[in-house]
Amino acid sequence: MIKNFIKTAFRSLLKNKGFTFINVAGLALGLAGCLLIVFYVVDELSYDRYNTKFESIYRVNSDLKYGGVVTSFAIVAPPLADALKHNFPEVEEAVRISPALNIRFKNGNEEIAEDKVIYCDPSIFDVFTLPMIDGDPKTALNDPNAIVITEAAAKKYFNKTNVAGQTLTINNDSIPHKITGVIKNIPTQSHFTADFFLSILSQESANDKTFNHFSFSTYVLLKPGADYEKLQAKFPELMRRSLGSSMNIDKFEKSGNYIRINLTPLKDIHLQSNRQRELSANGNIQYVYIFSAIALFILVLACINFMNLSTARSANRAREVGVRKVLGSSRWYLIAQFISESLMVTFVATLVAVLAAWLLLPVFNQLSGKSMAINLQTFTWLSPAVLIIVVVVGVLSGSYPAFFLSAFQPADVLKGKISSGFKGGVLRSFLVVFQFSISIFLIIGTLVIYNQLKYIQNKDLGFNRDQLLIVKNVNALNDPKILKQEIKQLPGVADATLSAYYPTNVVRFPNSVSSDQKTGLLTEYWSVDEDYLHTMGMHLSMGRYFSGQFASDSSAMVINQAAANMLGYTNDVLNKPLYAGQDNNKRTYHIIGVVKDFNYSSLRDNIGPLVMVMNQDWRTSLCIKVSTKNLPAFLAQAQHIWKTLAPTQQFEYTFMDEDFDALYRTKQRMGQLFLIFTTLAIVIACLGLFGLAAYAAEQRNKEIGIRKVLGASVSAIVTMLSKDFIKLVLISFAIAAPLAWFAMYKWLQGFAYRQEMQWWMLPAAGLGAVLIAFVTISSQSFKAAIANPVDSLKNE
Template structure:
């Protein structure tokens, strides 16, 4: 019996090749899009879950409120890990992780800079799942000069993985480090990346016993069955007790200040953490929600198209249904027949969707910034998911046509009375409204995202990032100042400055500052040289910048507007005395200038207090302002000067405008994905509208024929057939516009600096939706209207 149903269904589909092709392509398009989004969402949700103990691993965070400024750190004080482990029996183990900056390894005569080096406690391998290929994970980092490599790093430096016992020299200190282990590469789905693991025991800062210096990423492993919420509730009292040894907590808290610890589950770090000093760039749970909804909507749109296109064929299949019923076919058998067709279409569409997704996966990875691969683990859950999709989509897509077509009364069908036409199809009207509401929502969302990105790129940031070249790792030179002097002599160079701090850097150094009027304020503390302000194109509101001609400038300080206002100086900050740090680390400066506020972090955040001092102890890069049209020539000249001073060092550089754009790579990728998904949603909605237009036109063939014979013009007939659809699109506009405004307003709230949604976005979207609908409907309407009226009257007769 089933074989007969399938054979009949295949013949029916083959007989109507055009209908079958459109249906399969529409479903395949929706399923392929849905499948790619599902791969993206699964990848985002899988971060850090490669760890077998991930459900028991938590990161210890620090929240600091000082001087009215609240800062959330993803790090904790050096002794916090051991203190927690020793004082709370529910904690099984703890580990500290800190990225190592400006590490260069020797490989032959070359010095290679590596940015995936981390310092960590020996307990790292007992908490995180990093399988060791060679070596003993329990003792691998017990020696301060030990180093563990990942598999790819071992191959890079030694062309093999059996390297335990060999040495690797860090050029920064010329100390050979003994390789004590090789682990498998850290999975891509990790919130931190590493190619080299150094023992944290080699760092003097790791032995710091104060609790008010935050410097290490700290992770704890809870014992099975331990409650993280109960533990977190105990932390405030314990932290206060620890801090009492190094500061007057009563006085500190009386000023409304606090230092608090809290916990973030390991599995939530990637998508739900956006703190200072994260170990790497994180994702955003909002995008997971958004794209999950888009995947569902696009799949629903594809199913709606199947329904609309199937009912559009109703007139052509009405006599078939009538004859089948007269010959004794039951409604149940007819429903099974139509569902069989639906399953066959869905199966074919799914196969095509899988092939399309597999083919487009590399392009999708590039667009989304992912490294998704088809693995055995992925196939294990994907195959059952696809089987479920075939069943669900087949039933959802085919159920309405099956009920609709099988319900035809044979007497009415054979007399030609098969439907009340378009106006009686309330469900079909609802589906059109639903489809276009989604499309309009996506169009508005895409335009808002791109307007915000354009606003960010064109906003006056308070400094000039154009043609600023950043030459990196200058602290590898014996005399960075000499490189600066030589580069400044090159043609096209306007100025140059040595510093570790620049506005597009994601890592800054906070420090406490106080004045006679303000007991304490947390501010960014930057060490710069005398050419910094001029090179960066920053503007002074009052006073002056640093100058090598004034020896007293070593104790001078330039502050930004926000710092001046929060310290209570307002317009009278010059020559005021400020103190940075506390205790033996405290230093006193006098204010020599106030710089206009500039954005030195993401535009998601408000500008915070910042102070600059003239100190070259932290020189990590040379920033060069150039004014030349021949950048390749200038880069060759700069590289030549570098090679003269450091022949074995790599010449690494970037441009500040590119670094600035990199801060918003996520938004740019999401904007591109929005465009693609919006275009697909519109295409699918148009297919559905095309099917419904065909259905409506087929129901009015006789009316159109009579009107043409009586003298009706083409324009009037097309307008008559189109107006009902335009009404539905207008309803969709009325529904989607306020909803899109609410959602995108909430999205924009994530930016401290944002552009208001412009009125023309809604007008342009509405016009675009109407034009798209008109073109889609008119194509089918014109085709129907241009047909010979005699043919339509013969068919109806």
Template sequence: MLKSHLKIAAKSLLKNRNVTLINIFGLALGLATCLLIIFYVVDELSYDRFNTNANRIYRVNTDINFGGNASSYAIGPPPLATEAAKNIPEVEKATRLLIATEIRFKKGGENISETKVGYADSTLFDVFTLPMLSGNPKTALKEPHTMIITRQAAMKYFNSIDAIGKSIAIVNENADYKVTGVIEDMPKQSHFNFDYLLSMATLEGSRGNVWNSFIYSTYLLAKPGTTQATLSKKLDALFQSHFEKQPGFNKDAFAKNGNYVRVDVTPLTDIHLLSNRQYELGANSSVTYVYIFSAIALFILLIACINFMNLSTARSANRAREVGVRKVLGSPRKYLIIQFLAESVMITLVSAIIAVLAAWALLPLFNQVAGKELSISLQTISWLFPALLLIVLVVGVLAGAYPAFYLSAFQPITVLKGKLSAGFKGGGFRNFLVVLQFSVSIFLIIGTIVIYNQLHYIQQKDLGFDRSHVMVVKNTTGLTNAQTLKQQVQQIAGVSSASLSGFLPTGSLRQPNSVFTSKVPNSRNSLFTEIWPVDEDYLPTMGMKLSQGRNFQKGNITDSLGVIINQTAANMLGFTGDVSSKKLYYIPEGQTDNAIKEYHVIGVVKDFNFKSLRDNITPVVMMLENNSGALSIKMEGADVKPFIPKIEAAWNQLSPNQHFEYSFMDEDFNAAYRTEQRTGTLFLVFTSLAVIIASLGLFSLAAYAAEQRNKEIGIRKVLGASVSAIVGMLSKDFIKLVVISFIIAAPLAWLAMHKWLEGFAYRQNMQWWVVAVSGVGAVVIAFATISTQSFKAAIANPAKSLKSE
């Protein structure tokens, strides 16, 4: 019996090729899109879950409110890990990581700058699951000047994973590090990714008992059954008991002005999607995008199923006599339902096969747009095929249920007498489906326009500095003659200025500390700020403007004790009017209160954005100090390509064994908003697909309407109705549905996108025209889709539809 149903279903589908192809195309497009989004969502949700004890690992966070400046960090003080493991019963193990900046390894006769370098405690393998290919995980990082490397790094430096006992020279430290372990390459789905991990025991500061310095990424392995709330509470209590014992610390005076320093923990599996703090070990994503794209996948799949229902119903007149004849010949209704469901499942199965092939073919392009490295592996296939089978059955039954029950309910007498229109029900349901389809489409159209407007606003906003035509030469710290390089570059024709400093508006290097307005430092006269060491050419190179005062002057000895502050710092310090007489006091890093130094304010620079536009501008204090972290070069003219070989030649002359690495400041700025740019592109792609699929739905309903009103159209034409009048008659009902969709979707989209924009401290307000353009665009798309069927019906020969009357 089943074989018979399948054979009849296949013949019926082949007989109605056009309808079958449209159904298959719509479902395949929806399923392929859904699959790509599922790959994306699964990848986002899988971060850090490769660790065996992922559900018991927590990272320490620090929240500071000091001097009116609140900040949140993904780091903790040096002794916290050891003390937590000793004194908190719920903590089984603890470990720390620290990013190593500007590390240069020696390979043969050249120096290679490596970026994926960090320091790690010997307890690293007690907390994280990092499969070791060779070496002892218990002892690999215990001794100073030892290191573990990944398989990729071993092949790069030794052409083999047999690297135990061999050494790599680190040029910065003028020291050799012995390789004591080789591990597998870290998974891409990790919130940190290192190729080289140096022993933390090498750093003397890592063993200190300083509780008011925050620098180490600290991780705790909790015992089974421990809750996040319990661990946070006990950890903060431990921290406060040590923090309050600092020399000269007055707890009551500190808290009186609203100051606080607190620690808590974040689950390891929440870091990638739910954490956006300063000093993260990598670029995290947002769970908001996972929710959005998951909803889009479901909506697109729903729209595709709706199209199937509508198109099957629209062609019902052609199947009505078949149903009537079958019923007269004694076919039970359940057999008719089974046959129609079989057709539906067969279409869904073919669509699923095409969707899998399309998703596989489009995966490289999707990776490029989404910034992912997704692939279909054996592990993917293990869950993909069962999931697809379930989707085929569920979608096939759901998409075919309405047509199956609808068509099988036809009364044979009514059908065979040609009075089919009297038996049609469910117009309201079909209208609801169209409204749902276009509500989703209009919502996505508004969202896409808002995202692109915000990205354009970010690109065009005056940031307070000029990032155009600024080339940043990296790793100049390793040069013994960085000043000579700067001088030579300044002599190149077309170079307007150059500055040596690793503290860039588009960089990640930060140096937070406190400055005071009195020689006796306390919480009442302090400001928690960033300290930037710069040279006298920094402001001109960055295109920054002074609101008052002057810039640092070359050769002016007194400027070594001068500072330039930004407007935010001046406001928070209460400096008004002329600031030239103002004093600031600063304790250099690692010094005691006795080493406090007096500085005089020589200028105020206009505020500039040096963090994400999601954050407000915070205080900055610039000091005239030597810092050769990077060489920034401001070039004249729009074409910067001719300058690159000249600058590289100067570099190679001074440092022939060092790789020449550079970037452009505008590209570095754009990289900070790559997530939003990718989101905007994905929104555009998915919105286009949703509109295409929704248009297929309208196309099917327009065909249905024209078919149902075939005789009416013929009579109207005989009585003199024009083509335009008939097209308008057939289109107006659908346009009404699109207008209703707009009324529903517009306020929802407005609220949702307004909420998204609230994540930016600097944003463009939503404009009324965004909603208007979306509504007009939806109506135009709908009319263009409907009019194709309406025009076809309007120009048809009325004699064909009336010949039996």
């Protein structure tokens, strides 16, 4: 019987090639898009799950309220790891991690800057799953001058992996570090990545005993069965005891301030953590929800197409059903027959979709910034998933047509009493409205997202990021000032400044600033030189900027308007004293100027308080304002100067506008993906509409012939065939527009600086949907309208 089902289904599908092609194409497009999104979602949800004990690993966070400003950090005080391990029996192990900045390894006569370097406790191999292929993980980092590297680093420096016992020299201290272990490369699905692991025992800051200075990412491994929420409830008492030894905790808390610690599960860090000093840029759980919903929508659209086209063909299959029933076929036999056809179409479409997803995966990786691949591990979940898709989609898509067609009465069918065509299809009309409601919703969402991204790109940030070249690692030079002076002599250089702090950098240093030595304000604290303001294209609202001609400027401060407002100053701010630091480490400054607010963080955040001091201790980069159009020639000259001063150092640079774009690259990628999947949803909806228009025209061909004989024009017939569909699209717009407006309004509230929704977006989306639908329908309508009426009436 099953063989007969397959054979009959194959013949029926082959007989109706156009119907089969549209169904296979629609389902394949939908499934391919759905699979790509599934790959993305699975990749996002798999972060840090390579750790065998990931469910028991938690990161310790700090929440600080000081001077009315609440800041959430992904780091805590140095001694907290040891305190947690020894004060709470629930904690099995703890480890601290800190990124190592400006590390350069000697490789022959060349020095190579590496940015994937961390300092960590020896216990890192007890907490995280980092398989060691050469060396002993229990003792690998017990020596302060030990280093563990990954396979990739070993091959880069030694062209082999069995390198335990070899040495690497760090230029900063010129001390050979003995390689005590080689581990497998950290999976890309990790919230932190590193190729070099240095012992934290070599860092003086690791021995800091104060609990109010945050510096390390800290993780705890809890014992089996431990409840982390109950553990968190014990933290306030620990913090009160610990902070009491270094500060007046009662006075601190009475002022409305606090320092609190809490835990974040390791598996939640990538998607649900957005704190300051994260080890890397995290994802966003909202994107997972959004794209999961889009995948479901696309799949539903493809299934709707199948149901619409199958029921639209009911008149063509009606006589077949009638004859089969007269010859003794039961209704359940017919249902099984139609579902067999559906399963066959779904199976073919799924094979095409898997092949298409595999071919498109490299392009999708480029768009999404991922490095996903289909491998044996992928097939462990993909194979059963594909089987489930075939069965579920095939049965769901084919069930309504099967029950609808099998319910025809033979007598009515053979007497021609079954209504045909587009009219009378209430469910089909509902499904078309549903399809285009989704499509219009996505169109409006895409317009809003792209409008916001364009606003971000063009917003006046308070500084000029164009033509700013940043030369990195200048602290490797004996005197970076010489490089600055040499560069400023080159033609096409407007100005240059030495600093570690730029609006697009991730380097941040918060400090406490007060106007009365009592109430503190936590601010950004930037060390700059006298050329910083002009190079950045910033402007003063009052006062003056630093000058090398005034020795007193070493104790001067320039603050931004936000800091002036929070400190309670309005117009009378110049020469006011400010106190920076805490307790015994306070230093007195005087305000000489106020710089206009500029964005130094994401546009999702309001501009916070910031102070600048003239200090040459932090000079990691040279920022150059370039005014020449011949950048290649300028870069060659700059590199020549660099090589003269540092022949063994690599010349590394970036452009500030590129760094700014990188801050919003994830959002830009999400916008591009949103556009692509919106387009895919529209194409699928149009495929279904195209098929429906074709069958509507086919079922009304005799009516069209009679109308033409009676003098109807082509335009009148096209209008007649199109108006029913256009009405449905307009109903879809009425449903989707307010929902999309509300959803995108909520999305925009996440930005402190945003472009409000424009009125033209709704009519533009509605008009676009109507035009797309009309173009899709009109090809079939026009074809039916110009047909010779003799062909349709000759059989009457």
